[in-house]
Amino acid sequence: MPYSDPREMKPSVLLVNDIPDHVRTYEAALRARDYDVQLTTSGAETLRTAPRLRPDCIVIDVRLVDMPGWELCRRLKAERGVSRIPIVMLVPDVSRQSLEHSRAAGCASWLMRPGAPDDLVRAIEHVLAHGGVQPGTHDALINACSCPACDSENVRAGVRVGAVQYFTCKACQFRWRVDAEGTATA
Numbered sequence: 001m002p003y004s005d006p007r008e009m010k011p012s013v014l015l016v017n018d019i020p021d022h023v024r025t026y027e028a029a030l031r032a033r034d035y036d037v038q039l040t041t042s043g044a045e046t047l048r049t050a051p052r053l054r055p056d057c058i059v060i061d062v063r064l065v066d067m068p069g070w071e072l073c074r075r076l077k078a079e080r081g082v083s084r085i086p087i088v089m090l091v092p093d094v095s096r097q098s099l100e101h102s103r104a105a106g107c108a109s110w111l112m113r114p115g116a117p118d119d120l121v122r123a124i125e126h127v128l129a130h131g132g133v134q135p136g137t138h139d140a141l142i143n144a145c146s147c148p149a150c151d152s153e154n155v156r157a158g159v160r161v162g163a164v165q166y167f168t169c170k171a172c173q174f175r176w177r178v179d180a181e182g183t184a185t186a
Contacts, residue, residue, distance in 0.1 A: 010034050010035060010036040011034075011035055011036070011056040011057070011124075011128060012035065012036040012037075012038065012053065012055040012056050012057075013030055013035050013036070013037050013038070013055055013056065013057050013058070013059060013124060014038050014039075014040065014046065014049065014050055014053055014055040014057075014058045014059070015027060015030070015037055015038070015039050015040075015059050016039075016040050016041070016042075016043075016046045016058065016059065016060040016061060016064065016069070016072065017039075017041065017059070017060075017061040017090070018041040018042065018061070018064060018065055019061065022061070022090075022113065023039060025117050026059070026117055026120055027039065028117070029117030029118060029120065029121050030117075030120075030121060030124075033121050035121075035124075038053055038055065041064075041065070042064055042065050042066045042067075043064050043066050043067035043069075043071065043072040043075075044066055044067075046058075046060070046072060046076070047072070047075060047076070047079075050076060050079075050082045050085070051079065051081040051082055054081070054082065054085070055085060056085070056086075056128060057085065057086050057087070057088065057124050057127060057128055058076065058082075058085055058086070058087045058088070059087075059088045059089075059090065059120065059124070060072055060073055060087060060088070060089055060090065060107075061089075061090040061113060062089055062090060062091045062092065062113075063092070069089055069090070069091075070089070070101050070104070070105045071105075073087050073089060073105035073106060073107050074104070074105045074106065077105065077106035086107075086108035086109075086127040086128065087105075087106070087107040087108055088107065088108060088109045088110060088111065088120070088123050088124060088127060089101075089102060089105075089107045089109070089110035089111075090110070090111055090112075090113035090115070090120075091110050091111070091112060091113065092112070092113065093112060093156045098110055108127040109123050109126065109127050111123055147167075147169035147171065147172060147174055148174070148176060149169060149172055149174035149176075150169060150171055150172040150174065152169055152170070152171035152172065154169065154170040154171045155167055155168070155169055155170065156168050156169075156170055
């Protein structure tokens, strides 16, 4: 058997998602960055597969056919063989509620879905580089903790274009964007 240098091993990602379009897009972006990608489509399949694969990172869509992604995350974090693997959640919005769910479930990060594939790759690279540390604050996650028009915290992250993230306030419907430096414009 030939010697294999561990530094040459590809980082592995277990992608848990049952939406074919999302899977194809995310998988292509990860493989283009030289990740070894394995796929599962349900919580039950993931609970069977993750301990055997022991990936470097797990990406879970919060909406699965058999259980909420938050529940799957909690169960994986409670399982001895995989509890230290960082988990990135794909959620329908980036909100204070997502922050609370992430802390309760023990995930390392989350992104709004469907998101830009490069954003998912960056999130994975971030959690792998930082040892899967949980998100600290709502501000750090979306660069905006409240609506600039009405001060509501009921904010939904929308489309991301390059380094610009668009937001909508669910309370007053005000729309704005935040650039990479954190500057907000209506």
